[in-house]
Amino acid sequence: MADASGQADIRGINVDKLAKGFADEENVFKKWVVVSKTSAREIRWYKKTSGFLDTPDTTGITASRIYNVGERALPYVVEQSWTRTTSYVKKFFVESPTISEEDIKDTDIDILATNVRDLVRAVARQVDSRIYNVITESQSPSDINTAAATGTGWDDTSSGNPIIDILTAKRNIRTNGYNPEGGVIAMDSLAHRDLMNYLITVKGSSIPQYSSEKVKTGVVMEILGLNVLVSENVVTDSVAVWVPNRSATWKQFMPLSSVVITDPGIGRKIRVWEEGECLLTDPKSVHLITDTTT
Numbered sequence: 001m002a003d004a005s006g007q008a009d010i011r012g013i014n015v016d017k018l019a020k021g022f023a024d025e026e027n028v029f030k031k032w033v034v035v036s037k038t039s040a041r042e043i044r045w046y047k048k049t050s051g052f053l054d055t056p057d058t059t060g061i062t063a064s065r066i067y068n069v070g071e072r073a074l075p076y077v078v079e080q081s082w083t084r085t086t087s088y089v090k091k092f093f094v095e096s097p098t099i100s101e102e103d104i105k106d107t108d109i110d111i112l113a114t115n116v117r118d119l120v121r122a123v124a125r126q127v128d129s130r131i132y133n134v135i136t137e138s139q140s141p142s143d144i145n146t147a148a149a150t151g152t153g154w155d156d157t158s159s160g161n162p163i164i165d166i167l168t169a170k171r172n173i174r175t176n177g178y179n180p181e182g183g184v185i186a187m188d189s190l191a192h193r194d195l196m197n198y199l200i201t202v203k204g205s206s207i208p209q210y211s212s213e214k215v216k217t218g219v220v221m222e223i224l225g226l227n228v229l230v231s232e233n234v235v236t237d238s239v240a241v242w243v244p245n246r247s248a249t250w251k252q253f254m255p256l257s258s259v260v261i262t263d264p265g266i267g268r269k270i271r272v273w274e275e276g277e278c279l280l281t282d283p284k285s286v287h288l289i290t291d292t293t294t
Contacts, residue, residue: 030131089253093272098268099111103267132231145172145176178246190236246282254274
């Protein structure tokens with residue numbers, strides 16, 4: 001019995017390592033936000049309202065009253081504003097059916113490893129999707145920056161202009177007090193196709209090296225100082241730009257975990273879970289480009 005228990009522990013450790021490895025493959029967006037722990041399922045936090053501190057004049061137009069202040073004049077009082085928010089941890093939870101000991105023993109494929117892989121990818125994909133939806137306010141922007149794509153979209157080679165749209169996104173982020181350089185631009189494979197077509201076919205001759213150097217890897221890894229992420233969790237007809245490790249935070253209540261549940265003489269099942277929530281702490285450091293397809 002001691003040996004059987006030890007073997008079960010070893011199987012659990014191996015499954016856990018497999019789970020974390022497969023999670024790295026799918027978890028694209030978690031790498032580009034702050035990840036920190038939370039000890040409670042109810043999270044109270046503060047959302048930053050604006051970037052630069054300034055004061056509005058009597059006509060409502062923002063004007064600086066910080067420089068060239070008169071001698072012995074009292075300073076204008078300015079302060080940052082924050083919105084108190086409460087969020088609740090979400091649980092991502094799946095398991096396999098019971099896999100018989102006979103199937104585990106004589107099936108040609110590694111049925112345990114296959115199930116671990118697919119279960120972890122299912123959890124990781126949903127976590128990934130949650131992070132993207134929070135960052136983009138589920139495609140209904142109220143606090144983040146947003147603008148429609150130029151013309152009728154990136155797939156329109158006559159009126160579309162992805163470069164202008166990306167530069168507009170960077171400008172809007174910068175005017176709110178954030179540095180967009182080294183930021184993230186996330187798109188689905190359709191928008192990535194249209195961007196590559198624009199760079200190579202439409203503007204290949206006027207954008208040096210894009211038709212030769214950049215295409216060697218098959219993926220545009222960086223454009224205009226932004227890291228390009230391609231994921232099918234990005235909602236079609238939109239592209240998002242944000243400042244990594246600043247715009248949002250993933251609050252982790254329980255890390256990605258897995259366990260093998262053994263029913264002696266019958267079989268085993270695999271259970272995978274993760275608990276956490278994404279918080280959009282600095283919405284003005286995010287820009288959503290909408291209507292990227294005709």
